[in-house]
Amino acid sequence: MIFSYNQAHIGDVLLVIVADDKGQENQVERKGDIARVSTVEDNQVVGWNIFNATDLLGDIQGSGQVKLTDEQFEKLNEALKEAGFSEQLTSDSTPKIVVGFVKSCKKHPDSDHLSITQTEVDNGEVLQIVCGAPNIKAGQKVVVAKPGAMMPDGLLIWPGVLRGEESFGMICSAKELHLPDAPEKKGILELPFDAEVGSVFPIGE
Template sequence: MIASYNREFVGDVLLVELTTESAVKTKLERHGDLVLLQEESTSEVKGFNLFNASKYVELDGVVGNVEISKEFVASIEKAIAESGAALDLNVDFSPKFVVGHVVELGDHPNADKLHITKVDVGEDELLQIVCGAPNVAQGQKVVVAKIGAVMPSGMVIKESALRGVESFGMLCSARELEIPNAPQVKGIMILDDSAQAGTPFKA
């Protein structure tokens, strides 16, 4: 789940994405203040807009991305129930910014400046991530933004293909993470070797 709110520019409307996959063709289904955004061919709900959002959710001081907490989701579930809509929220509360260990590093077959990494993020399988940082190397501990992570810039990390090679996340620089006094140079952030793969990263 990815949620955003900007009362000044959008109004009292909470915008929620339930998947990083865009709908091919969208149809709308309204239930009071709740408008479901559905894939027309399958009726799968890709997201929704909640109007008069501040009536349902505590949003004081929120501008931009909304932190997805259990309390926030509980408020949303209550609003959905009050609207009469049938929608189950299966929210992944696992951290989206984690420590990664670069286990493998190879050249990209179609781009001299890109590398293909296999990264341990504490899960059963390694993540394949295409990276263009000049300082990436095998054995490093790095910061990984997983699929569904929302960068400080507002960019959502999605599954992608870079020059024909699939990538399932991003290796982050200190500048991209907006860490204070981050060096304004190209290159990912290298963590101390004692950092444990899969543990949450907090700037």
């Protein structure tokens, strides 16, 4: 689940993104200051728009991807209920952009530039991630954007399939992370080997 807030460009609207619509046509049902966004084909809820968000939740810290306090999360679920929606949101506070360790890396069988990695992201959790960077290799410490992450440019990370191979996240370059003085040359950011796997990696705005 991704919470996004940008008062300067969108206004006092909290965007709650709960699933990838995969390019399907969406429909919106609005009740008061709450709008539910779902797919037309199967009525799957993919997001919520919360208008006049600070009136409901109080001050929202940050811009872009933001975190709600436990109290704000409870207020949001109560507002959904009071508006007449049956759905409730489930909190997920696990970090989404973290240090990872590339345990293995092999060439993609149907691509001359993609690689398939098995990358540990925390406490033994390993994700298969397809990566197109020329400098990717086993044994690296890297930055991983897990499914449910929002990149500094607004890109949302969801599970996908690249040339027939499943991929559960993205191994990031310095430029994608909006780090200062990021090189223009294509390639993932390699971290010092003492970087702690699973630790949060701070990103630029």
